[in-house]
Amino acid sequence: MSGREPTRDELLAMAYVDGELRPAARAEFEARLAASPALGREVSALKELELLARAAAPREPMDEEWARLARDPLQRGTLGLGWILLIVGCAGLALFAGWQLFASDAPLALKLLMGAFLAGGALLLGATVRARLRTLPLDPYRKIQR
Amino acid sequence: MPDAYDDLPLKGPAGEEYGREMEARASAWMTRAKHGDADAFDELTQALRNRAFRLARAWVGSREDALELAQEAFLKTYRARDTYRDGEPFLPWFHRILRNTCFSFLRQSKRLRKSSLSAGREEDEPDWEIADADEPAPEDGVGDAERRDAFWKGFQRLSARDREILGLRHFQELSYSEIARVLAIPEGTVMSRLFHARARLRAALAGYFEPESGASARQEKTR
Numbered sequence: 319m320s321g322r323e324p325t326r327d328e329l330l331a332m333a334y335v336d337g338e339l340r341p342a343a344r345a346e347f348e349a350r351l352a353a354s355p356a357l358g359r360e361v362s363a364l365k366e367l368e369l370l371a372r373a374a375a376p377r378e379p380m381d382e383e384w385a386r387l388a389r390d391p392l393q394r395g396t397l398g399l400g401w402i403l404l405i406v407g408c409a410g411l412a413l414f415a416g417w418q419l420f421a422s423d424a425p426l427a428l429k430l431l432m433g434a435f436l437a438g439g440a441l442l443l444g445a446t447v448r449a450r451l452r453t454l455p456l457d458p459y460r461k462i463q464r
Numbered sequence: 465m466p467d468a469y470d471d472l473p474l475k476g477p478a479g480e481e482y483g484r485e486m487e488a489r490a491s492a493w494m495t496r497a498k499h500g501d502a503d504a505f506d507e508l509t510q511a512l513r514n515r516a517f518r519l520a521r522a523w524v525g526s527r528e529d530a531l532e533l534a535q536e537a538f539l540k541t542y543r544a545r546d547t548y549r550d551g552e553p554f555l556p557w558f559h560r561i562l563r564n565t566c567f568s569f570l571r572q573s574k575r576l577r578k579s580s581l582s583a584g585r586e587e588d589e590p591d592w593e594i595a596d597a598d599e600p601a602p603e604d605g606v607g608d609a610e611r612r613d614a615f616w617k618g619f620q621r622l623s624a625r626d627r628e629i630l631g632l633r634h635f636q637e638l639s640y641s642e643i644a645r646v647l648a649i650p651e652g653t654v655m656s657r658l659f660h661a662r663a664r665l666r667a668a669l670a671g672y673f674e675p676e677s678g679a680s681a682r683q684e685k686t687r
Contacts, residue, residue, distance in 0.1 A: 324659045329472055332659060336633070338640050343473030367662060370669075371634035373608070374615035376521040378514040379531055387535050 327357060335364040409443070412436055469652030474640065483642040486511070490554040498545045505545075508554075509538050515636050516562055522631030523566040523594065525620060533569055537562040559646045567624070570594055576624070592624035611672075618668035626661035633658060 324332075333339050334347050351357050412435070419432050490512065496504035513534055520537070521530035540561050548557065570576040575595040619627065632643045640658075644651045 324656070326472075328659065329469070329655060332655065332662070333472060333474060333640075336640070338474050340473045340475050363666065364662070367666060367669075368634070370611060370615050371630070374612040374619075375635045376518050376527065376530070379517055383531060384513060384535075387531055 328360065331357060331360045331364060335361060335368060405443070409439070412439060469650075469655055472655075474651065483639060483645075487553055487555050487645070490558075491551060494541075494545070494548055494554045494557075495550045497542070498548050498550070505542055512558070513538065516558075518635040519559075519562060519628070519631045520566050522619070522627045522635060523563075523624060524569060525594075529569065533565050534562070537565045540565060553645065555646050556648050563628070567592070591626075594620070594624055594627070614669065614672035618665055618672065621668045622661065622664055625657065626664055629654070629657045629661050630665065 330339070330343075330347055334344065334351075339347060351361060416432050416436050420429055490508060493504045493508035493511075497508065516534040516537055517530050520533045521527060524530050524533060537558070541558055544561070548554075567576060570592075576592050577595070578592060619630070622630070628647075629643065632638050632646065638646065640651050640654045643654045643658075647654070649657075
């Protein structure tokens with residue numbers, strides 16, 4: 319499809335529909351158009367495509383959409399920092415509590431439960447970090463800086 | 465490029481004062497931004513962001529992605545402001561940044577591959593096929609939803625180069641000479657690319673809009 323070069327009439331029809339012809343050439347083309355059904359069909363098809371493309375053109379974003387986009391990095395940054403602080407705080411508190419517990423005279427069962435809790439937390443964190451590192455090259459947003 | 469393009473009675477650059485004015489204003493804003501005027505860059509962004517969005521939308525398909533990528537292109541432009549040469553036409557420079565930003569996104573999401581058709585075309589630069597999600601964006605555009613969806617289904621079957629030239633013409637409504645300046649190619653090449661892109665779009669739409677879009681048969685009659 320469309321591997322061949324366009325004819326002069328096809329180029330003129332295209333330029334006519336796109337409003338690119340000089341006034342005199344436009345008038346001359348319109349005179350020919352009235353006498354040539356084939357040319358008329360070509361022009362109609364191009365106009366139809368033009369109208370369709372115009373109707374389907376992406377709606378321009380409203381100002382609020384651009385404003386939301388500008389706000390988003392702040393929100394994402396706040397959330398990211400919040401999560402980091404929460405995870406570091408929880409991990410630190412759990413380690414400190416575990417160390418205190420193991421150093422105390424608490425029953426063995428309690429020490430084992432604390433050990434399971436810490437090991438479970440470490441496993442989940444490790445698995446999450448591993449999954450993130452594996453999918454990072456596919457993340458389209460990782461290079462976006464604001 | 466064949467001689468057929470050389471002697472066409474086109475209006476040429478003289479008929480597009482708006483485009484020239486916009487180019488001059490954009491270049492002036494960018495020059496001021498380069499020399500530290502942040503307000504100038506804000507004005508530049510406000511003036512061009514919707515145009516950038518529409519072209520990004522033609523490439524990446526999704527409205528949300530297009531918004532993000534248009535924004536990212538402006539951020540890259542700002543970060544690269546020191547490399548902008550004073551008075552250099554801004555729009556072609558920005559177009560390259562926008563295109564690279566969108567293509568980089570498509571590459572990272574593994575939706576871009578070299579077109580097998582590009583080898584047979586007249587230009588040395590390779591063309592790219594874009595794999596899109598099946599669903600068109602229902603929130604876009606105005607008018608009849610079914611026709612709009614059909615248009616996007618057909619449009620998404622086109623290569624990156626076809627989408628670019630159609631996006632510049634139909635979504636940004638640029639004249640031939642403006643497109644030629646933005647893409648840094650001759651007007652004859654603009655017409656050639658536009659002709660072939662439209663023919664492929666009409667072929668892609670033929671299934672949806674028969675018999676009105678029977679492009680091939682019509683083209684044969686006008687030869």
